[in-house]
Amino acid sequence: MNALDTAYRHALKPILFKFKPDAVHEAFTTIGEAAGRFAPARKLLDLAYNYRGPDISKTVDGIRYRTPIVLSAGFDPDGRLTRILPALAFGGEEIGSVTAHPCAGNPRPQLTRLVRNKSLVVYKGLRNEGVDALISKLKRTRRIPGFVLGISIARTNGPAAATDVAAGSPRCSSGEAGIRDYSESFEKLNEANICDYFTINISCPNAFTGETFADPVLLARLLPRLREIPCTKPVYLKMPINVPWEQFAALLAIADKNKIHGVIIGNLNKNYSDLAYPGDAPKQFRGGLSGAPCWKLSTELIRKTRDRYDRRFTIIGCGGIFTPEDAMEKFAAGADLIQLITGMIFEGPGLMKRICERYASTAAS
Numbered sequence: 001m002n003a004l005d006t007a008y009r010h011a012l013k014p015i016l017f018k019f020k021p022d023a024v025h026e027a028f029t030t031i032g033e034a035a036g037r038f039a040p041a042r043k044l045l046d047l048a049y050n051y052r053g054p055d056i057s058k059t060v061d062g063i064r065y066r067t068p069i070v071l072s073a074g075f076d077p078d079g080r081l082t083r084i085l086p087a088l089a090f091g092g093e094e095i096g097s098v099t100a101h102p103c104a105g106n107p108r109p110q111l112t113r114l115v116r117n118k119s120l121v122v123y124k125g126l127r128n129e130g131v132d133a134l135i136s137k138l139k140r141t142r143r144i145p146g147f148v149l150g151i152s153i154a155r156t157n158g159p160a161a162a163t164d165v166a167a168g169s170p171r172c173s174s175g176e177a178g179i180r181d182y183s184e185s186f187e188k189l190n191e192a193n194i195c196d197y198f199t200i201n202i203s204c205p206n207a208f209t210g211e212t213f214a215d216p217v218l219l220a221r222l223l224p225r226l227r228e229i230p231c232t233k234p235v236y237l238k239m240p241i242n243v244p245w246e247q248f249a250a251l252l253a254i255a256d257k258n259k260i261h262g263v264i265i266g267n268l269n270k271n272y273s274d275l276a277y278p279g280d281a282p283k284q285f286r287g288g289l290s291g292a293p294c295w296k297l298s299t300e301l302i303r304k305t306r307d308r309y310d311r312r313f314t315i316i317g318c319g320g321i322f323t324p325e326d327a328m329e330k331f332a333a334g335a336d337l338i339q340l341i342t343g344m345i346f347e348g349p350g351l352m353k354r355i356c357e358r359y360a361s362t363a364a365s
């Protein structure tokens, strides 16, 4: 850990953590967006936080990542940070989740910190400006060469995209409104040609009627419809981590049949009893947990998926990465790339560089 990491841990973080997490997230996005427009600010961050060791680039599904670390979906839903994240040693970012229609998200607070649990309660409810705004934003923004952009697509959070879904009983529904909603976003984004890969998010725990398309019956209807849209880019599926292995395996089988390139394992943990200190959690469900409570479930599912499908799927490992050792365990379990958010918030913007250095030294030994 270098001086900057120590300064973040002992000086900046204690101050930031005194403010409401919703406000800190918004402030950082605004500052990061402004810094991205300003070359000297980018250069300064680059000098402090970028990775400069031996080549650790990796090509996955034909896409070259300068480093194998991608910012996970949800931190930058509206694509405002594409010009600053490369300076923090990220090889790419997953923008979104974006939805066909703008969405204000759930009532605030949309984020709650559970500090000693190393977790956030995430109740964003897919707050985003919608697919049209994202397309025009990315078309106006000059891309940093070599920085990979993925876009995560979710179903619009609200009753209109779920008119035929009875809450709690998706099996009784056709899912048609939701399928049209996903298709609309996918079609527009594919046509706009503004990113390198797509993710279909079927596992947002905080949206109207829940994770409807994590039901194998509905996923088996959704994916063939998305395949009707001619897309030459890799398409990944963002997986739930709280479902039994039988259901997870059924989702993988449907993904396999529908030529999905890979899976991101995975999304937030809905189970508050997985917290080290469950008493710190809200008394009623108030969103999924990020960070440490995702670690074990996601790593086990990565291992099982690799065991069952060998190299059939690209696997992007995500959930509870706070140290270079955590990252290396995700790779050892079978991940081709990793994604993170919460580790960066708790450990600081130097985390990605430290992971890259460890990755390089492991590759060399």
Ligand SMILES: Cc1cc2nc3c(=O)[nH]c(=O)nc-3n(C[C@H](O)[C@H](O)[C@H](O)COP(=O)(O)O)c2cc1C
Pocket: 072, 073, 074, 075, 077, 096, 097, 111, 120, 122, 124, 126, 152, 201, 204, 238, 266, 267, 268, 289, 290, 291, 292, 294, 318, 319, 320, 321, 339, 340, 341, 342, 343
């Ligand atoms: C603030 C926040 C917002 C999130 N929003 C989304 C989202 O819109 N779509 C999605 O697929 N995952 C979303 N997630 C889940 C993350 O992408 C990731 O799967 C999860 O946080 C586990 O990774 P971590 O432990 O490194 O944070 C969100 C997570 C956080 C912390």
